[in-house]
Amino acid sequence: xxxxxxxxxxxxxxxxxxxxxxxxxxxxxxxxxxxxxxxxxxxxxxxxxxxxxxxxxxxxxxxxxxxxxxxxxxxxxxxxxxxxxxxxxxxxxxxxxxxxxxxxxxxxxxxxxxxxxxxxxxxxxxxxxxxxxxxxxxxxxxxxxxxxxxxxxxxxxxxxxxxxxxxxxxxxxxxxxxxxxxxxxxxxxxxxxxxxxxxxxxxxxxxxxxxxxxxxxxxxxxxxxxxxxxxxxxxxxxxxxxxxxxxxxxxxxxxxxxxxxxxxxxxxxxxxxxxxxxxxxxxxxxxxxxxxxxxxxxxxxxxxxxxxxxxxxxxxxxxxxxxxxxxxxxxxxxxxxxxxxxx
Amino acid sequence: xxxxxxxxxxxxxxxxxxxxxxxxxxxxxxxxxxxxxxxxxxxxxxxxxxxxxxxxxxxxxxxxxxxxxxxxxxxxxxxxxxxxxxxxxxxxxxxxxxxxxxxxxxxxxxxxxxxxxxxxxxxxxxxxxxxxxxxxxxxxxxxxxxxxxxxxxxxxxxxxxxxxxxxxxxxxxxxxxxxxxxxxxxxxxxxxxxxxxxxxxxxxxxxxxxxxxxxxxxxxxxxxxxxxxxxxxxxxxxxxxxxxxxxxxxxxxxxxxxxxxxxxxxxxxxxxxxxxxxxxxxxxxxxxxxxxxxxxxxxxxxxxxxxxxxxxxxxxxxxxxxxxxxxxxxxxxxxxxxxxxxx
Numbered sequence: 001x002x003x004x005x006x007x008x009x010x011x012x013x014x015x016x017x018x019x020x021x022x023x024x025x026x027x028x029x030x031x032x033x034x035x036x037x038x039x040x041x042x043x044x045x046x047x048x049x050x051x052x053x054x055x056x057x058x059x060x061x062x063x064x065x066x067x068x069x070x071x072x073x074x075x076x077x078x079x080x081x082x083x084x085x086x087x088x089x090x091x092x093x094x095x096x097x098x099x100x101x102x103x104x105x106x107x108x109x110x111x112x113x114x115x116x117x118x119x120x121x122x123x124x125x126x127x128x129x130x131x132x133x134x135x136x137x138x139x140x141x142x143x144x145x146x147x148x149x150x151x152x153x154x155x156x157x158x159x160x161x162x163x164x165x166x167x168x169x170x171x172x173x174x175x176x177x178x179x180x181x182x183x184x185x186x187x188x189x190x191x192x193x194x195x196x197x198x199x200x201x202x203x204x205x206x207x208x209x210x211x212x213x214x215x216x217x218x219x220x221x222x223x224x225x226x227x228x229x230x231x232x233x234x235x236x237x238x239x240x241x242x243x244x245x246x247x248x249x250x251x252x253x254x255x256x257x258x259x260x261x262x263x264x265x266x267x268x269x270x271x272x273x274x275x276x277x278x279x280x281x282x283x284x285x286x287x288x289x290x291x292x293x294x295x296x297x298x299x300x301x302x303x304x305x306x307x308x309x310x311x312x313x314x315x316x317x318x319x320x321x322x323x324x325x326x327x328x329x330x331x332x333x334x335x336x337x338x339x340x341x342x343x
Numbered sequence: 344x345x346x347x348x349x350x351x352x353x354x355x356x357x358x359x360x361x362x363x364x365x366x367x368x369x370x371x372x373x374x375x376x377x378x379x380x381x382x383x384x385x386x387x388x389x390x391x392x393x394x395x396x397x398x399x400x401x402x403x404x405x406x407x408x409x410x411x412x413x414x415x416x417x418x419x420x421x422x423x424x425x426x427x428x429x430x431x432x433x434x435x436x437x438x439x440x441x442x443x444x445x446x447x448x449x450x451x452x453x454x455x456x457x458x459x460x461x462x463x464x465x466x467x468x469x470x471x472x473x474x475x476x477x478x479x480x481x482x483x484x485x486x487x488x489x490x491x492x493x494x495x496x497x498x499x500x501x502x503x504x505x506x507x508x509x510x511x512x513x514x515x516x517x518x519x520x521x522x523x524x525x526x527x528x529x530x531x532x533x534x535x536x537x538x539x540x541x542x543x544x545x546x547x548x549x550x551x552x553x554x555x556x557x558x559x560x561x562x563x564x565x566x567x568x569x570x571x572x573x574x575x576x577x578x579x580x581x582x583x584x585x586x587x588x589x590x591x592x593x594x595x596x597x598x599x600x601x602x603x604x605x606x607x608x609x610x611x612x613x614x615x616x617x618x619x620x621x622x623x624x625x626x627x628x629x630x631x632x633x634x635x636x637x638x639x640x641x642x643x644x645x646x647x648x649x650x651x652x653x654x655x656x657x658x659x660x661x662x663x664x665x666x667x668x669x670x671x672x673x674x675x676x677x678x679x680x681x682x683x684x685x686x
Contacts, residue, residue: 034538036536051624052623052624053535053536053623053624054534054536055623056533056534056661056663056664057534057537072643073643092442094441094442094443094446095441095442095443095444096441097441097442098437098438098439098440098441098442099435099437099438099440099441099442099444099445099458100437100438100458100460101438101442102442102445103437103458115442115443115446117443160514163514164510164511164514164515167507167510167511167514168507168510168511171503171506171507171510172507176523180519190399191397191399191400192396193379193396193397194400195377280395280396280398281394281395281396300415300416318399320399321399
C-alpha cells in the first residue's frame with residue numbers, strides 16, 4: 001500500500017481532517033523527492049508548498065501533487081488553502097514546527113490546530129524492499145571506503161586529511177556522505193563524536209572511522225576501529241569484548257522484544273567486564289532517510305522491535321585521555337531474526 | 344564588552360531572571376566553541392548543558408562555565424537547575440525549541456516560561472574585528488577555490504565532479520565547506536538552489552558556482568557565473584546588467600537605510616530591463632556563524648542597516664528551461680559606507 005494511503009488511514013483514525021508536515025525527511029518520504037517544502041494532506045487533496053526558488057524543479061518532478069508557490073509568508077499560504085477546511089481539526093508536526101512558528105499558525109483561525117508527534121517517523125521505521133536496496137548499496141560504498149582509507153593510513157597523515165579523502169570517495173561512489181565523517185587518532189578516539197583535527201597519525205595509535213554514504217536518499221552508518229602495528233594488548237581485549245557482546249545480542253533479536261532490553265543486554269555484558277561507566281552512549285539507532293531515526297536502542301526507549309526495522313548496534317568503550325574503541329554494524333530484523341546487513 | 348555581558352543587559356531589560364538558549368549558532372556564539380548543547384544564563388550563573396558524548400571535550404574546553412551533563416531528559420536537567428529560580432520568569436528561544444519541546448518545558452512548574460525570538464540573532468548581526476578576520480580568511484579560500492575550479496572545467500566533467508573537488512579544496516585550505524557547493528551547467532543554471540547532478544559540461548554552456556568556506560566557525564558565501572567560449576551574447580548582456588545593478592546599489596549603502604529599500608533598489612533596476620519576474624529570490628542575507636542570518640535583504644525585511652553588518656548581495660536572472668546568471672558578493676557596512684569584502 002502506498003505511503004500516503006497508510007498515513008491517510010492513520011489521519012482518519014485520529015479524527016483530523018488534514019495534516020501539515022514539515023520534517024525534512026518526512027516531506028521527502030511522502031513526496032519521494034528531496035526538495036525544500038511543506039506538505040498539507042487532506043482526504044481529498046495533497047498540496048506541496050514550496051518557494052519560488054524550487055518552483056521549476058517542483059513542477060517538473062512532483063507529479064500528482066498540487067504545487068503551491070509560497071508568495072508571502074508560509075502562514076498566509078496555508079491560510080489560503082485552509083479556507084476549504086473551515087472549522088475542521090488540522091494536525092501539525094509538533095516536533096518539526098518551532099514554538100514561534102506554531103504561534104503564527106495559531107493565528108489562522110479557520111481551523112483548529114492539533115499537535116502530533118512521530119506519526120510519520122513510526123511509519124518510516126519499517127523499511128520496504130526498495131528502501132533496503134538503497135541502504136545496502138550505501139553500505140557497499142561505505143565498506144569500500146574503509147578498504148580505501150585503510151591504505152591511506154600512513155604515519156604523519158592528519159585526521160582532516162583522511163576525513164577529506166573519505167568525503168571525496170563517498171561522493172564519487174554514492175550520492176554523498178550521510179554525515180561528516182568522524183576520523184580520530186590516538187587518545188582522541190575517546191571522544192565519541194570528536195571532530196577531525198590536524199592531529200597527525202603516529203605509530204601504534206588507535207584509528208577510529210565512523211562513516212556513512214547516502215544513496216537515493218537513504219543512509220548507511222558504520223564504525224571501524226583499526227589497529228596499526230604496535231597497538232597495546234589492552235585495546236585488543238576491549239575490541240574482542242565489544243564484538244562478542246554485539247554478536248551475542250544480534251542472535252537474540254526478533255520482532256516483539258523491546259529496544260530498551262536490547263540496550264540492557266549489551267550494557268550488562270560491558271558492565272560485567274568492568275567497563276560499565278565507559279560505555280557513555282546508547283546502543284544504537286534506526287537508520288533510513290535520516291542517519292538517526294526510530295527505533296532508538298537506548299535504556300529509556302519505548303520502541304518495540306518489528307520486522308523490517310533497520311538500525312545500528314554500536315557498543316563502545318572510552319577511557320578518558322587514553323582512547324576508545326567502537327564497532328558499529330547495521331542490522332535488519334525479519335520474522336527469522338536479526339542479521340548484519342552486508343551491502 | 345563581552346557577548347554575555349551585552350546579552351545580560353538585554354535580559355535584564357526584558358525583566359526575565361534567566362534565558363534558555365538552544366540555537367546551534369547562538370550556543371556557539373556565546374561559548375566561543377562548537378559543541379552540541381544548551382545554555383542557561385542567569386544573572387549569577389552560566390550553565391552549559393550537554394550529554395555524556397561531549398563531556399570530556401566540554402570539561403577541557405569550556406572554561407568558566409558550569410558544565411552540566413544531562414543524565415536523563417533535558418527537561419529533568421533543566422528542572423534541577425531551575426529549582427534555584429523558583430517563581431521567576433525564564434525566557435526561552437521560541438524559534439529554536441519545537442512546539443513538542445516547549446510542551447515538555449512547560450511541565451517544569453518551578454518557573455514561568457516566556458518566549459523570545461531574535462535576541463541573540465540581532466546581536467550576532469553586528470560583527471567585531473575578530474569575526475571579520477575569520478570571514479575574510481574564509482573569503483580568501485573561496486576565491487582561491489574559484490581559480491582552482493575554473494581550471495578543472497573541461498568538456499565532459501560532471502557537476503558532481505566539480506562539487507566534490509570544491510569540497511576537497513575547501514577542506515584542505517579552510518576548516519570545511521560552509522554549505523554543500525552548488526555547481527550547475529547549461530540550462531540547469533536556471534535552478535537557483537539546484538543540487539549537483541551527473542550532467543556533463545558541454546561547449547558554450549553557462550557554469551554557475553555558489554561556494555563558501557568556514558574558518559573559525561565563520562562562513563563565506565560567493566557565487567560566480569562563468570562563461571566558456573561560445574556563450575550566447577544574451578547571457579553577457581544579462582551578466583553586465585546584474586553586475587551594474589549590484590555596483591550601483593553598493594555605492595548607496597550606509598548605516599540607517601532599510602534592507603527592504605536595498606532590495607527594492609536592485610529589483611527596480613532588473614525590472615527596468617524587463618527581467619522583473621526572472622529575479623525569483625531575495626537580494627541577499629547576513630553571513631556569519633550561519634550562512635543565512637540577519638540582516639535579511641528582501642522586500643518584507645524589517646531590518647535596518649547598521650555599521651558592522653556583513654551580508655551578501657546576489658541579484659540573479661533565471662530563464663526557465665534556458666539558464667540563469669547570478670553574481671553574489673559579500674559586503675561590510677561601516678560609517679563610511681559599504682564595501683565589497685575581498686578576503
